[in-house]
Amino acid sequence: MPVGFGFDLHRLVPGRRFMLGGLEIPFDKGPLGHSDGDVLLHAVVDALLGAAGRGDIGRRFPDSDPRWKGVASDVFLESVMADLAPDWEVVNVDVTVLAEQPKIGPHADRIRERLAARLGTPAVNVKAKTMEGLGPVGAGEAVGCYAVAELRRRTLAHAGGSLA
Ligand code: MG
Numbered sequence: 001m002p003v004g005f006g007f008d009l010h011r012l013v014p015g016r017r018f019m020l021g022g023l024e025i026p027f028d029k030g031p032l033g034h035s036d037g038d039v040l041l042h043a044v045v046d047a048l049l050g051a052a053g054r055g056d057i058g059r060r061f062p063d064s065d066p067r068w069k070g071v072a073s074d075v076f077l078e079s080v081m082a083d084l085a086p087d088w089e090v091v092n093v094d095v096t097v098l099a100e101q102p103k104i105g106p107h108a109d110r111i112r113e114r115l116a117a118r119l120g121t122p123a124v125n126v127k128a129k130t131m132e133g134l135g136p137v138g139a140g141e142a143v144g145c146y147a148v149a150e151l152r153r154r155t156l157a158h159a160g161g162s163l164a
Helices: 039-052 074-084 105-119
Strands: 003-014 029-031 088-098 124-129 142-153
Touching (some): 003 039, 039 074, 039 088, 039 105, 088 105, 105 124
Antiparallel strands (some): 003 029, 003 142, 088 142
8 A cells, every 4th residue: 555755844933823733733933834834734745645646735736826825734635635535545644743842742632633534534643753952943943744644545345346
């Protein structure tokens, strides 16, 4: 079964909402971006596209396109899920958020449940790590996320077909 990998990183700046997995987390800075800068959803979208062999988030939703300016990244996930749905179902998704602050752990379960509902599988895992004070994430200048997704090709078996 195909596996895809996604990564995203955004600079943290004052005056932006800290959006992660579609939830707003109280913090005095937020990710700079053309969209809402949600690194978790961007990484998951890229992992899904990677597994399906369908390009990447930047090509689908270019930051030169005013349609995506300030948009909630749920829109990207919904669009990609709709594109994949006829051919693929999500087996599981695992993400690791990289953030020195704010603490992600207390929000991880809510993010996981929200993501699971949108991905159509309970097999979603959300983890978070600091960078031990190292690099731009460690300095609180950026937030990042890694994601892995596994897909399964839909078959006609449930409809009585023999396609495997
Ligand atoms: Mg991004």
